[in-house]
Amino acid sequence: MSTKNLSNEEARQKIKELAESIDLTMMATNLKSEPFHVIPMSTKEVDAAGNIWFLSNKNSEHNQNIEKENKTQLIYADKGNFEFMSIYGRASISTDRNRIKELYGSGDDAWFDGVDDPNITAIKIQPDEAHYWDTKHGKVLSLLKMAKGAITGDEPDLGEQGNLKV
Structure with missing residues (x-):
């Protein structure tokens, strides 16, 4: 896997591409404690500055x-x-x-009493450090390339990984 560090607009685009295509993330808060708190969250948007947005209940633990x-x-x-x-x-x-209205979608009705629910908040994550691993060809082709590399001894091109500096 080759290393390709990205910065500025390229980094923001990679964050947007991966966060919006993968959608679900595990959000960890209370990082100074053991165990820290982890919850699955659905990405609502990655804005032009590279900030990642979520909707959440104001009374939630996170x-x-x-x-x-x-x-x-x-x-x-x-x-x-x-x-x-x-x-x-x-x-x-x-x-x-x-x-909140910009971020809200009909699927959010499962969690909130409509877009005007007074308990809805928006969480913005401003990235300080980020790292990605991205195969170019998906799982099946990557596995085939690994198998070929094992047979031939050649190092397969499995994609890229690197730091993202926004």
């Missing part, structure tokens, strides 16, 4: 953790396509009703 300490870790994994990304950053909570 919102409470973010209010105490804003350091957050996101782990994205799509094992079917062998795409992975880890993001460490700072979280902030917004109650801006316009922003």
Whole structure:
């Protein structure tokens, strides 16, 4: 796997590409404690600045953790396509009703009492450090390339990995 570190606009585009295609992430908060708190979250948007947005209940444990300490870790994994990304950053909570309405979708009705639910907040993660692993060809072709490499002794081109500096 080759290394390709990305910065600025390329890094923002890679974060957007992977976060929105993988969608579900494990969000870890309360990182200074053992065990830290982890919850699955659905990515709502990656904005032009590379910030990642989620919707959340204002009374949730992760919102409470973010209010105490804003350091957050996101782990994205799509094992079917062998795409992975880890993001460490700072979280902030917004109650801006316009922003919440922009992020809200009909699927969110399963978690909230409509877009006007007073308990909805938006969480913004501003990445400080990020790393990705992205195969170019998906799982099946990558496995075939690994097998070929094992037989021939050649190192297969399985894709790329690198740091993302926004």
